[in-house]
Amino acid sequence: MTSGTSSTDNSATNAVSSAITPAHADVGGFPDYTGTKILVVDDEPSIVELLTVSLKYQGFKVAAASSGEEALTVAQRFHPDAFILDIMMPGMDGFRLLSRLREAGHDGPVLFLTAKDAIEDRVHGLTLGADDYVTKPFSLEEVIARLRTILRRSDRSSFGQPSNHLTFADIELDDDTHEVWKAGELVELTPTEFALLRYFMVNAGVVLSKARILDNVWDYDFNGDANVVESYISYLRKKIDTGDVKYLHTLRGVGYVLREPRK
Known part of the structure; x- marks a missing residue:
């Protein structure tokens, strides 16, 4: 051409x-x-x-x-x-x-x-x-x-909405107080879990690869492997994906996405 x-x-x-x-x-x-x-x-x-x-x-x-x-x-x-x-x-x-x-x-x-x-x-x-x-x-x-x-x-x-307070469905995150609420109830998260949830909320609806999550949530002085992403998403699901409606979805071979279930 x-x-x-x-x-x-x-x-x-x-x-x-x-x-x-x-x-x-x-x-x-x-x-x-x-x-x-x-x-x-x-x-x-x-x-x-x-x-x-x-x-x-x-x-x-x-x-x-x-x-x-x-x-x-x-x-x-x-x-x-x-x-x-x-x-x-x-x-x-x-x-x-x-x-x-x-x-x-x-x-x-x-x-x-x-x-x-x-x-x-x-x-x-x-x-x-x-x-x-x-x-x-x-x-x-x-x-x-x-x-x-x-x-x-x-x-x-x-x-978009101010970065100090994010909302997705019944999940709320406050940067100033470092607190997270699920359906109005306070949820205790570790700093890494908080950072991971925040990254998903900022990118709600966007499919995120493990590499992108590692880059944005973990410092690359970190010497582990990409399986740490799977582990922390599992931890996060146990704390904020506890209702009948699930928001954190796995797209096998592609990545993860925070979104409401498709009807």
């Missing part, structure tokens, strides 16, 4: 339009992200073009770069709201680029594209501040869905 040719643009647009719903449509309760600025960085022209065409069709404003150095220059003038970054690029890789972007003050959510699916690579990216991963080869639907999710999560973080 050669960027900039009319026939390629038309074929890409046709393929995208048949598979993707525009950004201004009501998609699963997501806000309207029309006009949101996305910077796509990948050294493969075909991937850059396909993502650029599909995102523009969605209503996003898109800028693209083929290297880390070019991306830093583009970001300074484009001021992206979010980033889609390839990891394995010659010269400056995606990890280093993310660090440089953060140093330059660009704090928008980041979706990594990667051919690597190893847990250590995911953990490294999440530690640097990435929000999610898509493994190559990917579907456009998956990229768009994950992009919308990290944008929505960013919106909640910036404009």
Whole structure:
């Protein structure tokens, strides 16, 4: 696929339009992200073009770069709201680029594209501040869905309810007093259980992988393994998932999610 040719643009647009719903449509309760600025960085022209065409069709404003150095220059003038970054690029890789972007003050959510699916690579990216991963080869639907999710999560973080008091169903959490109530009754939690519950409540409805939970709840000086997540979720369920309606759900092979049961 050669960027900039009319026939390629038309074929890409046709393929995208048949598979993707525009950004201004009501998609699963997501806000309207029309006009949101996305910077796509990948050294493969075909991937850059396909993502650029599909995102523009969605209503996003898109800028693209083929290297880390070019991306830093583009970001300074484009001021992206979010980033889609390839990891394995010659010269400056995606990890280093993310660090440089953060140093330059660009704090928008980041979706990594990667051919690597190893847990250590995911953990490294999440530690640097990435929000999610898509493994190559990917579907456009998956990229768009994950992009919308990290944008929505960013919106909640910036404009949601005050962080000192969170509520989900009959669960209440107060940061100031470090107290949790279930159906009006005080629940005793350890500091780690409190941090884990808070992370689930801030990300209610979002499926969270073990790697992401470890990155956000545990310090990476921690030398245990990912099974600690399973153990603490089990502890948490015994304390806050005690009623007939269960809120903490396991998606085998994917992660965990705090949500009300689907009817």
